[in-house]
Amino acid sequence: EEEEFVDLSLGQVVVSRGSDLYLQMLLKDNFMHADLHPGNILVQDKQAQLDSMEGDTTPEDGQSTRVVLVDAGMVARLHGKEQSNFIGFLQAMGDGDGWRAGQCVLEFSDRQTCVKPSDRDAFCAAMVDIFAVYCRGYGTNVSVGQVLIEVLQCIRLHKVRIDVNYATLVINILCLHGLAEALQPDYNVLDAAKPLLSVYRPGPFWRFLIKRVIYPTAQTIKRRKDAIVYRKLRSEALKKRSGGGDRATPAEKLVAFAKGHVFPVVLTFMVAGVVTWSEGL
Known part of the structure; x- marks a missing residue:
């Protein structure tokens, strides 16, 4: 049953980190991966020391999980x-x-x-x-x-x-x-992006502030909200440890999504x- 708990947490991190990557490319970096699909998304997951931020845990809550985009030979400059x-x-x-x-x-x-x-x-x-x-x-x-x-x-x-x-x-x-939809159906992409989208203003002065000050602050707020969702999933997983459920791992869901969706x-x-x-x- 421990596998089910780990899967829930990893699925949440993959989705939230993927959202972070997209918004960072759009709001901060001004360029986009031009060949993005599930086959070009690599998830690196390994145990690490608890990563905390003023008492609030990050979404991985004790794990070091990275979402890496590969095959970046095609990019779109915005x-x-x-x-x-x-x-x-x-x-x-x-x-x-x-x-x-x-x-x-x-x-x-x-x-x-x-x-x-x-x-x-x-x-x-x-x-x-x-x-x-x-x-x-x-x-x-x-x-x-x-x-x-x-x-x-x-x-x-x-x-x-x-x-x-x-x-x-x-x-x-x-x-x-x-x-x-494949990894965490309850995760709403638009709602999760609200802290970052709401701070954007056009213009060179605002662009400088967004990159240096506003974006990092808004990203911290978003990650804290993601952490709340993670802890809720963790609590639900612990309650269901003695029951059944969908045992497909996030990796298996990702492969199924890439092949069958x-x-x-x-x-x-x-x-x-x-x-x-x-x-x-």
Whole structure:
């Protein structure tokens, strides 16, 4: 039964660390791994001394666990405008603001084809309808994957152009969402990202503060919240030690996700189709 307890903790760490990596690349580093999928995610787990921070344990709670991205031969460098637009889109998701999200998406290309005011308003109105059903904001159990599926379909329907870097950002967050569903279904990617997304402001001055001061502080807050979730899972695991349950390890779940989950593959081709259509215009 000890194996079940370790699996729960490791699954939580993999998902929370994966979320940290994505947000660090987006908010701080200004570049993205351009070929992210479960096969390019390596988990290193070994026993270590208890890592504490002012009395609050980190999510691994006594284990040293690292999530490493491999095969970094393809990366996407984000310009300031690209970073601001996509973060603005995620912030709009957190606020449940479909109109603002639509306006951000319309900025996903410098050569936008949806330019008529009537067409732009129609697209934003469609985004409002999508958000009314699938994305009501933080704390409403938003499924990021489902929202992005609907948004991509809306983009295709209204012939909105998006550039390759934005497609990379979308694919990466879909990969993260898929990992969360496979390893820790109760982990909500959008809610977990709130402490980091809420502090972002555009502009060079804010970018400097975010990298040096605000981001590290917000990351500490996020990790403490992750630690609370970890301790809850740990408590539940201890109560179930004498019972049954799903004995698949996180590694086995990850392999099964990579081999059998068609969701990211289908979405990858959807995004690729939108980008290809855009490039052909």
